[in-house]
Amino acid sequence: MIKIVLLGAGNLGFHLTANLLNNKAIELVQVYNRSIEKIDYLKNKVEITDKLNELKKADIYILCVSDDTISEVSSKLNFPNSMVVHTSGGTSLNELKSNSKKGVLYFPQTFSKKRTIDFSNIPICIETENKEDLIILHQFSEEISKNIYFINSEQRQRLHLAAVFVNNFANIMYKIGNDICSNTNVPFDILKPLILETASKIGEISPYEAQTGPAKRNDTKTISKHKKLLHKNQKEIYTLLTDFIIQSYE
Amino acid sequence: MIKIVLLGAGNLGFHLTANLLNNKAIELVQVYNRSIEKIDYLKNKVEITDKLNELKKADIYILCVSDDTISEVSSKLNFPNSMVVHTSGGTSLNELKSNSKKGVLYFPQTFSKKRTIDFSNIPICIETENKEDLIILHQFSEEISKNIYFINSEQRQRLHLAAVFVNNFANIMYKIGNDICSNTNVPFDILKPLILETASKIGEISPYEAQTGPAKRNDTKTISKHKKLLHKNQKEIYTLLTDFIIQSYE
Numbered sequence: 001m002i003k004i005v006l007l008g009a010g011n012l013g014f015h016l017t018a019n020l021l022n023n024k025a026i027e028l029v030q031v032y033n034r035s036i037e038k039i040d041y042l043k044n045k046v047e048i049t050d051k052l053n054e055l056k057k058a059d060i061y062i063l064c065v066s067d068d069t070i071s072e073v074s075s076k077l078n079f080p081n082s083m084v085v086h087t088s089g090g091t092s093l094n095e096l097k098s099n100s101k102k103g104v105l106y107f108p109q110t111f112s113k114k115r116t117i118d119f120s121n122i123p124i125c126i127e128t129e130n131k132e133d134l135i136i137l138h139q140f141s142e143e144i145s146k147n148i149y150f151i152n153s154e155q156r157q158r159l160h161l162a163a164v165f166v167n168n169f170a171n172i173m174y175k176i177g178n179d180i181c182s183n184t185n186v187p188f189d190i191l192k193p194l195i196l197e198t199a200s201k202i203g204e205i206s207p208y209e210a211q212t213g214p215a216k217r218n219d220t221k222t223i224s225k226h227k228k229l230l231h232k233n234q235k236e237i238y239t240l241l242t243d244f245i246i247q248s249y250e
Numbered sequence: 251m252i253k254i255v256l257l258g259a260g261n262l263g264f265h266l267t268a269n270l271l272n273n274k275a276i277e278l279v280q281v282y283n284r285s286i287e288k289i290d291y292l293k294n295k296v297e298i299t300d301k302l303n304e305l306k307k308a309d310i311y312i313l314c315v316s317d318d319t320i321s322e323v324s325s326k327l328n329f330p331n332s333m334v335v336h337t338s339g340g341t342s343l344n345e346l347k348s349n350s351k352k353g354v355l356y357f358p359q360t361f362s363k364k365r366t367i368d369f370s371n372i373p374i375c376i377e378t379e380n381k382e383d384l385i386i387l388h389q390f391s392e393e394i395s396k397n398i399y400f401i402n403s404e405q406r407q408r409l410h411l412a413a414v415f416v417n418n419f420a421n422i423m424y425k426i427g428n429d430i431c432s433n434t435n436v437p438f439d440i441l442k443p444l445i446l447e448t449a450s451k452i453g454e455i456s457p458y459e460a461q462t463g464p465a466k467r468n469d470t471k472t473i474s475k476h477k478k479l480l481h482k483n484q485k486e487i488y489t490l491l492t493d494f495i496i497q498s499y500e
Contacts, residue, residue, distance in 0.1 A: 011462075067469070067471075067472065068471065090464070090472045090475060090476075108440055108441060108443075108444050109443060109444050109447060110444060110447055110448055110451065110460075110462050111462075112451065112455065112459075112460065112462070114454065114455055114459075115447075115451055115454060115455070117447075121443050122443055123439075123440045123443060125440065147440075149436075149437070149440055151436060151440075154434070155434050155435070155436050157475070157479070158430055158431070158433070158434040158436065158479060159430075159431065159434070159436050159440065159441075161430055161476045161479055161480070162426075162427040162428075162430040162431050162436075162438075162441060163427070163441060163444055164463055164464065164465075164476065164488075165423045165424075165426045165427040165430070165488075166423055166424050166427035166441050166444060166445050166448070167444050167445070167448045167462070167463065168461065168462060168463035168464075168465060168466070168491075168495065169423045169487075169488075169491050170420040170423045170424070170445070170448055170449075171448055171451075171452075171457055171460055171461050171462075172457070172461065172491055172494065172495050172498070173415045173416055173419045173420045173423065174415075174416050174420070174452050174457035174460075175456075175457035175458055175461065175498070176412075176415045177412035177413070177415040177416035177457075178412075178456065178457050178458070180408055180409075180411055180412040180415070181408070181409065181412050183408070184404070184405050184408040184409070185405070186399075186401060186405050186408065186409050186412075187399070188412075189373075190358055190373045190375065190397075190399055190401075190409065191358060191409075191412060191413060191416050192452070192453060193358075193359060193371050193372055193373060194358050194359050194360060194413055194416060194417050195416050195417070195420070195449045195452065196449050196450065196453075197359060197360055197365075197367075198360055198416070198417045198420055198421055198449065199420075199445050199446050199448070199449035199450075200446065200449075201360065201362065201365060201421075202421075202424050202442070202445065203442060203446075204364065204365065205362065205364055205365070206428065207421055207422070207424035207425035207427075207428050208425055208428070209362075210360075210362065210421055210424075211418065211421050211422065211425065212261075212360050212361075212362070212417070212418065212421075213414055213417065213418030214340070214414065214418075215414075215418060216418070219317070221317075221318065222317065222340045225340065225407070226340075226411045226414065229407070229408060229411055230411070233494055233497070236490060237419075237490060237491065237494060238414075238415075240486060240487060240490055241418075241419050241422055241487065244422065244483055244487060245418065245422050247483070248422070248425070
């Protein structure tokens with residue numbers, strides 16, 4: 001059974017802890033967080049600590065800490081025979097400063113404490129410093145998900161950037177849509193099936209093929225009507241994205 | 251049984267025709283399109299025509315034609331006791347130039363011929379010139395969908411604008427994500443569960459709450475790393491949206 005110590009109690013740490021506690025092929029031996037209060041809810045299920053020098057022995061130490069503390073936290077882990085992995089999309093494997101084996105376990109997914117997450121459908125992108133260490137990281141990943149990819153630091157950085165577009169930037173489009181609806185007393189719920197269909201569609205056809213709307217048709221009449229309805233910042237975004245779509249389909 | 255003549259064979263016309271042909275409470279009496287070849291596939295199922303002066307009698311004439319032909323096509327319909335409706339999000343009811351009763355039937359959804367569509371989950375936004383005509387349009391809509399909203403022309407124009415953000419602009423984010431993946435030989439499939447989760451999430455929490463990522467955290471280190479990886483146009487979009495998110499969460 002693979003022994004795990006998990007460090008961090010942010011959104012990913014929270015969900016991954018819950019998953020590992022229910023995973024029969026994995027032994028979660030300890031959860032660390034710098035503030036113990038945040039993991040107090042776990043104390044009857046697993047050993048908890050807020051002291052890095054009290055960490056137990058494990059096969060893999062999984063850092064679910066913020067990007068800028070990866071170097072510092074990893075430098076305090078002294079387990080030469082174990083593996084230390086971080087879970088950051090935008091951080092190179094080399095930011096790990098421990099004397100342990102090094103790896104990365106990246107889940108390209110958005111985690112919110114309020115949403116339950118089915119890890120079996122979330123892809124896991126793995127990387128290790130030494131090829132031979134891939135075995136255990138792959139073995140661990142297989143217990144969590146069906147979709148495992150070997151992605152190096154360079155690729156992962158770009159994948160993380162692509163994720164910003166499809167997730168963070170798509171979501172801010174939802175927010176602007178919501179704001180426009182609120183201002184005209186139209187329930188945002190009307191747009192939810194459209195949002196789901198837009199996302200589902202690209203399971204079957206490419207985003208290039210899936211594009212529709214006034215910008216794609218270069219429908220200048222509708223575009224200029226729309227611009228008149230928008231606030232300054234919204235209008236700037238509308239104009240830039242419309243021009244980008246027009247150019248993409250020229 | 252409500253009698254319908256449907257005009258137009260674009261994406262919406264195509265899917266709505268298929269739905270009405272299978273709808274036992276509605277009699278689709280005729281389909282019109284200015285080029286007969288495009289509706290030839292229907293000839294064994296319903297009467298087809300490419301002549302506006304050969305239209306049959308019906309209760310409702312549904313225009314699924316392009317926005318800029320709504321006035322012209324409707325002006326040729328001379329059925330004072332029937333209703334003529336258009337299906338355009340961005341077009342006012344007043345663009346209808348027939349001497350019939352006037353209405354609008356707007357489906358805020360994205361239609362592609364390659365995707366099958368379940369109309370029962372698509373909201374229908376209806377409007378009529380005269381209040382008493384709402385009854386038949388509502389009755390018709392109920393045979394198609396569970397979710398019917400009364401939306402006037404002013405609201406619909408803004409709803410259509412909001413739809414551009416959540417659909418067309420979200421989709422162009424997917425396209426940029428896809429382009430970034432292709433350029434670094436990472437399968438775009440890795441991001442599909444993230445895309446679906448991003449869209450599903452706002453079924454439960456508001457887009458404002460759902461926002462995550464470097465811009466929301468104002469993580470300037472990651473943001474400047476990302477900017478270095480982008481082409482000119484992509485970088486311009488990244489910068490504008492990142493600044494907009496930072497401002498939204500200040």
